[in-house]
Amino acid sequence: METAIAFIIIFGSIVFFHELGHFIFAKKAGIMVREFAIGFGPKIFGMTKGETLYTIRLLPLGGYVRMAGEDLDSIELQPGYRLGVRLNENNEIDQIVLNQNKQFPDMLFLEVERSDLMKEMYIEGYDEEERLVRYQVARKAVIIENNTETFIAPYDRQFGSKTVGQRSMAIFAGPLFNFILAFFIFLALGLLQGIPTNEPIITTVADNSPAALAGMKDGDLVKEIDGMPITEWEELSLAVRDSANEPMTFVIDRDGTKEELIVTPKEVATEAGKVAQIGVQYKSPLEKNPIGAIVFGAEQTYEWTKRIFTILGTLVTGSFSIDDLSGPVGIYKATETVAQLGVYNLMQWAAILSINLGIMNLLPLPALDGGRLLFFLFEAIRGKPVDKQKEGMVHFVGIMLLMVLMVVVTWNDIQRFFF
Template sequence: MQTVIAFIIIFGSLVFFHELGHFLFAKRAGIMVREFAIGMGPKIFGMTKGETLYTIRLLPLGGYVRMAGDDMDAVELQAGYRVGIILNENEEAVKIYLNQSVTHPNIVFLEVERADLEKDLFIEGYDEEERLVRYKVSRNAILVENGNELMIAPVDRQFNSKTVGQRAMAIFAGPLFNFILAFIVLAALGLMRGVPVAEPIIDDVMPNSPAAQAGMIPGDIVTSINGQPIDSWNELSGTVQQNPGEDLSFIVDRDGQNVVLMITPATVKDEAGEYGQIGILRPLEQNPIKAVVFGATQTWDYTVLIIELLGKLVTGQFSIDALSGPVGIYKATETVAQHGIFNLMNWAALLSINLGIMNLLPLPALDGGRLLFFGLEALRGKPVDRQKEGMVHFVGIVLLMVLMVVVTWNDIQRFFF
């Protein structure tokens, strides 16, 4: 149960921040946001506030921000439609009922002759006395069909009416907010737990570890390994990790005296390969400024690491079998959760960065794919045909679904068989 809660909180937070980026920059550009959804599939909770429907959906596998004009949601009133119109005190249509019987003291029925609900905002038609009448439509008018309400979207409130820059920023903001979330989590981690000290100082030695067996003690300062100067903890850990099973000569400063220790790093194996480990812990310090710097540098380091792994995947140095889907992420979360809240926070930040990078890949159906089309539009001076772009994204969605099935099947085989 603990793992389920941790998974829902982490994954929900990543999706929420991602969609919040889209939402805020869409609103900033004046785009109408019809729905802000967490999860996919059937709706289990919904609340309308202003012009946006906020929903939680059954499958915790993502989310979306539905923008006006971005999903072919426009409603056209064709000639011959019978509609019921409710007018406000300025004789503007504020609610339009489509093809249904409605009783209301101020309702007017029309057989539509002409209508424009995007640009000129009017309805023209014949009333019950066969007179041709014309009414202005409010910018916030509501269309009602079979009990479902939909606010009209004037053309200036639609996604595709905005500049390339505004549309690109509304899309880019999703991944951007994943990086911001990672920075916030890692900075908070630095404040709560402390920031790792840069110097190669030993804070603690694990019992029965190679370091303990060699006589290393807390407070030792490593100055060299195999004659090579060691000036930072990263140099210390890097040298140890790169030499599993190899005899290493450590020189440590112990109360002003140089002490020589021979240590053979234990060999540790995981999916990424094997590395050395001697069983020492790094000291931490409480410093708010350094915590903020730690959040930024760690976010950058994780970003570079993930990009490097992607490069290895593209060049064949990293097998697709090592990729994980929702099942693999759940199992990893279960393992991390057993090691405390700090490790869980670090894991959440890593996942957030990973989500941001994955969405920026220039692949159809992803944010990066859409940004690629915006780039082409900026170069050509005109947008790519929407039908062609839609077909490319559709193919991309199909391929991503196939990849998800393959990765999930690999996860199931790895963990349950």
């Protein structure tokens, strides 16, 4: 139960911030957002505020921000269609009823002759006395159909009416907010847990190791190796790794007293090849430093971004196969393992997942944010947009391929963890 709660909170937060990026920059560009959804499938909760419907849906596998002008969003009134309208104090239509089961006071009935609900914003038709009348439509008019109210979207409030830059930013902001979320999680870790100082302090000395034989003890602070000043653990590691069987002079600080030790590293076979070791373990001390926590947040976000790109590179070269990928089931099982290690490890896991989602969405693949950005790039270069039907077909094929990939990855996860 605890794993399920942790998974829902982590994945829900990552998806929420991703969609929040799309939402904020869409609104900033003046685009009407019809729905802000967490999850897919049937709606289990919904609340309308302003012109946007906020929903939580059954399948916690993602989310979406539905903007006006996308996915056949435009509404057309065909000639001959009978509808009811209500006029406001400016004699403009502010409500359009597409079925006559719902009525309200002062409703007028029209048989549509022609209309434009996007640019000129009018409805022209015959009233009940067979007179041809024309009414302007208010910019914030609503259409009522089957007891559901939908705001009309004037063309200047639609996604397609905005510049390439505005549309690109509305799409790019989703992945961007995943990186921002990761930064703030790492920042919080730095503030709450502290940041590693990277001081070359020996944590544990293994029995019968070169370090133990030389007299090194837990808590020793290494100051120099062969006359070279040592300020960080990485410097110590680099100095030792290529010095197998070569005596090295260590200057250490032990309880404020400097001592000199002769340590001879021995060669050890590892997965990365043969390296020299002296038989010590390291765990960096932690310190609480607000400024350092900011730097730590930025550095960790950068380092994990670099690591994930490296893994993607191995997938392209073939040294990392599709069988090694994990889907929702694999992420759930990993969350279960990490949750047992404490809240700080869980926070780091959430940051890594957020970076991963941001990177995956930026890949130039159909149906992903990166694929849409690629079409905007073509539009900027050509000076005109790609044909909507062709773009829609490419994204549809991409969605189908992603669904197949998700099924394959999920099946691999099920076999790996349950069989």
